[in-house]
Amino acid sequence: MGQLLWRVARNQQLQQEFAEQGYLVREHGRRSTCQADAMHPRRPAPVGIDLYQLLKARKAKEEQSFIDLERLPPELSITILSYLNATDLCLASCVWQDLGNDEYLWQGLCKSTWGHCSIYNRWSPPGFSYRRLYMQLDEGSLTFNANPHEGMDYLVSRGILMDHPKEMAKFIFYTRTLHWKMLRIYLDDRRDVLDELVTLHNFSDQFLPNALREFFRHIHAPEERGEYLETLITKFSHRFCICNPTLVRELHLSPDAVYVLCYSLILLSIDLSSPHVKNKMSKREFIRNTRRAAHNISEDFVGHLYDNIYLVGHVAA
Template sequence: MGQLLSNRGGVGGSNSSPASNESSSGFGTAQNAQNHLYRPSFLWQIFKHRRARGLRATVKNRNSIENFPDLYLLPPEIGLEVLKNLNATDLCLAACVWSDLANDEVLWEGLCMNSWGHCSAYKTWKEEGKSFKKLYLLLDEGCLTFNAEPMWGLQYLTRNGVLNTEPSEIALFFNSTNQLCWQKVRQYLNINPDVLDELIKLQSFKNQFLPNALRKFFQAVDSPISQGEYLHLLLDKFAVRFCNDNPGLSLVPEIVCILCYSLILLSVDLTSPQVKNKMSKREFVRNIRSALGEYRRNELHDAPGNNQVHAIPPEMAARLQAVAAVDSDFAGHLYDNIYLVGHVAPQRWRDDA
């Protein structure tokens, strides 16, 4: 790791080095140094001069490079700054040369926190004097097992004291890592609604535009690849949380669900290469108004004494007011967001994690 020499280049690949070495090398004026720049003997004399000054330059031939300084010769803080840029595999290889530095707990704790933002062991692992390198290996093995079979992976983590069994702890673990296969996470959440509820509690959609809030939701809870009961469950839970976080919008969960379905269909239509005839804004607004009109007619049809306005229950009156709140301008803004920003349900976890 040093600076490559060539018969046609300057020191360190920069044409400014002859001028900077002019006074220290004793090669005369700047013009003379420039005349000597392209001579092989000039570069050789520079390195002889630097070695004589104790810069530890080892030169085997004119095209060799300087040896990288031994990390043990650097202050520990600088050595750790170099090694913290390595991943776990490279850090294990570095431990073959710099055992004390590469096995430092600070490095392995940072690797754990970067890959898994939360696990139950963080609370007591350091106090008990346990190795963070061992913790990293346990977390890595647990995630690999989870990606094969979710229940086995969580049993491995809980059995080794890495993760507690409380739904809130599991939700925090899911919410802070990208080392899990999104299909397996979805599979686990589908059969563990208590963990799904805790995961949704960790999200906040206050003062967010509906499409942006839906994107944030699907970044935490991956969307299924097809419509079904699980998608209905996700949207129902999202709608309730969105309305609770934004009471000033005069929306109700039923209306939010209708809008979310429309946004998902629009996202697929605009982003799918198989769809040649893309939906226009006018068509989208018309579809929204049509769906809300049908919802309003059903509400009025089911209302007791539908000829008497005062007989409509307050909950139904709120739903009817929410229908009126979604006008054509609001629907047009929804379309513009999808058109400019993109899909509302991007996949967060890698399938090949």
């Protein structure tokens, strides 16, 4: 950033010196001074902050720190601030008091990190501070990643979240600060929250493997087979059929058939991606094995499923 500012300042210095000297290059390398300023008036100086003058003044005063952001153009200050994370902004607030007390800044940080909280939709009481809310949300997320139930209790006890499965599901769906292992533990215990979380997904007009990837991107699949994985696939199958009634009617799909296809896709993903499997499953074998369990599914549709896994990759990675 410093080199970029100095390059801009140097270009402005050369242009200023060239304009002040008023030299005009003629043929044969001869130079003459322009005396007719009235006939050729110089363009007015641009309105705004001269970066060269700032750098020159800083150098003259032998300042070692960076230029105060308040003296820079707003767009440049915003660019600098965009490289700072939340911790850096908190530290910067000790220096830039206006920034640290800017409620619009803290409101944007809250809503960009935690997309949904019940408190966003309530009337703000007197003395409400988004900066304080950010600290509480950050503390709640850290607590959740250590103990998910205590983390949710922390947010509910401070009025940030309503003690309702739908509100908790929205908080989880629009938040990216929760660790997937702790999230899996919480959803395995709170099936009511899991049900609400599944309904937030919209799989309309999505190819089955792509919809399954999106589902496992928000709700991570367990590393081992078991009752929890079966529950996830069952809930996904019902939701996929609800979102795609036309496809269900045309291909004669049902939640049970989608369940079988999802399990086949997961097994195929493991077979094709695992380095321990030497003899990979062929497309013909996948079609034959899948249609044994789902008789009404067309061979072309199952073949497209195989092609997607082969080209795109694992559905639960």
